[in-house]
Amino acid sequence: MPKGSKKAKKSGSNIFALFSQKQIQEFKEAFGIIDVDKDGIITQNDLKAAFAAIGRPVSDAEASNMVGEAPGPINFTQMVTLFAEKMAGGTDDDDVIVRSFEAFEINGQIDCEMFRHSLMTWGEKFSASEIDDAFGEFKIDGGMIDSEHLKSLMVAKKEDE
Numbered sequence: 001m002p003k004g005s006k007k008a009k010k011s012g013s014n015i016f017a018l019f020s021q022k023q024i025q026e027f028k029e030a031f032g033i034i035d036v037d038k039d040g041i042i043t044q045n046d047l048k049a050a051f052a053a054i055g056r057p058v059s060d061a062e063a064s065n066m067v068g069e070a071p072g073p074i075n076f077t078q079m080v081t082l083f084a085e086k087m088a089g090g091t092d093d094d095d096v097i098v099r100s101f102e103a104f105e106i107n108g109q110i111d112c113e114m115f116r117h118s119l120m121t122w123g124e125k126f127s128a129s130e131i132d133d134a135f136g137e138f139k140i141d142g143g144m145i146d147s148e149h150l151k152s153l154m155v156a157k158k159e160d161e
Helices: 003-012 021-034 044-053 060-068 076-090 094-102 112-121 128-135 147-154
Strands: 109-111 144-146
Touching: 021 044, 021 076, 044 060, 094 147, 109 112, 109 147, 112 128, 112 144, 144 147
Parallel strands: none
Antiparallel strands: 109 144
């Protein structure tokens, strides 16, 4: 038995219990969009076509790396398993996200140019185009971003809100 298949089997048995019905429905919708050829398996070609359709083409190498994260073919269950693994190892808690925005805050606002510079300089660097797209969603007045609105966009609302 290959090493990788053990892990997939173990995590696949109750993987759906980790997510709400709403999240599973959103995953189904995403899978349907990404599985461009509608064969029930996400391939490198599916990923390239899906990313191109949203205006963010990816290279063969990028698509290959994404597909290579799975131990085998990416059907719906495998995609949900990959999401669970990614979330277990790398999503920031809402309070971490909120605190990171608060580091930029001055009287409830964030200076646009300082924030833009930071996003293009540190960590996973954003392109000018990506920042322009994001800034289009923010409430900006006089070169200042409304930080409460920004934080509300970036963190999930709790189920009971």
